Amino acid sequence: MKSAEEIKAAIEAAVPGAGVEFVPNPGPAAEHSLRLAPASAVAVATFLRDDADLAFDFLSNVSGVDWPDREIAEKVKVARTVTKTVDGVEQSVEETVEETRKRVEPGCLEAVYHLYSVAKKHGPLVIRMKTANRIDQVELPSLTPVWRAAEFQEREVFDLYGIIFTGHPDLRRLLMWEGFKDHPMRKDYVEPDDYEYEPTPHDHVLKRAQERRAAEAALGTEGLRGCGTNKRETVNYEL
């Protein structure tokens, strides 16, 4: 199989203005990937499927990735004017100081597709697409018209991450019910608070159980929302 760079060159030759970006994988697997621009993704995907040399006729997997907003601390060298007393005379001196600046890199959602070729017996090729942000601009073009196998997997990504695939024939929730508002696989998802009663909590569950206990003690109630009154609960959480 051609390497990812060669495939990128082939795409750019076939689809003008494709805007494909090479994403290296620094790990030992070195499974490099190609990031497609959403505007030309369907054209590129059609080329990858129909090209005689590449012939990626099998879509094996579609995954979602949530990239939350990241705070990045950078050290920047800043020149500033400082007033100093040198030999009894006040002077303005230029000084270079290192400053730590924090900037927030906005997050996004990403869909990752793994392609194989059954005809040519090669693969995988990893292609990915990014949304503009993770709040309101979460549309990506659906690749279901190119690979029918994407249909259910894109529905699952829509359900769990909230990426809206435009051009999908039947974009409904797959695992959660209609009317469910959240996207459970997102990093900022808050799950329902319904498991603290378990007798052997540990790690973050233990922490939450202790918080719950403290809240119950403060309220003087025998349990919130049906938890705590059970005799099974006579467990020492201060393990």
Next chain:
Amino acid sequence: MAVDQHLKIELGKQGVLVTTIEEIYNWGRRSSVWPMQFGLACCAIEMIATTMARYDLARFGAEVFRPSPRQADLMIVSGTVTKKMAPQVVRLYNQMAEPRYVIAMGACAISGGPFKQGYNVLKGIDRYIPVDVHIPGCPPRPEALIQAFITLQKKIDGQHLTGADRPRHLDAGAQGEFPVPEQGEHDLEPTSNAGVWPVQIQGLRD
């Protein structure tokens, strides 16, 4: 009125059968419990194995798995109850005729099991419907299901037809229909049925 056991045996030796309405009524009920033909996850495979020739649940009078809740007495909640499925499970239970029993089979049906800290699995079916027998295991072996079934038969055998501890179908004031939870925006609403949850464990003191 209970009959003196020695007298009963002595009379039996003479060919006289002495029994009580309660005894014969409970014997009839426990000897042909028809489970509902419904499985949720991998525990259902063990439930199927239990009914097959090797383990043969038919020995205990429960070989007829009915595909309709109207004809079934026993609901074996065999597997993971997702929050998407939970309203249907409660609805099926409501459609069963009294007397009806529930066996919660496996870790998931009891407490959510390995999915306890997930977002989409109900943390035990006893939050919505009364459970008669819980079987631990992941999944429980067929022997465990048979054990649970015998436990249920013993429970039926011990029930009195009158008095405060009479079964629900003989109590006109008992709760017959159990509220079906709604699928809300973030979770099931309500998150449990206050009538059955938390479970009161009998014989447990402070």
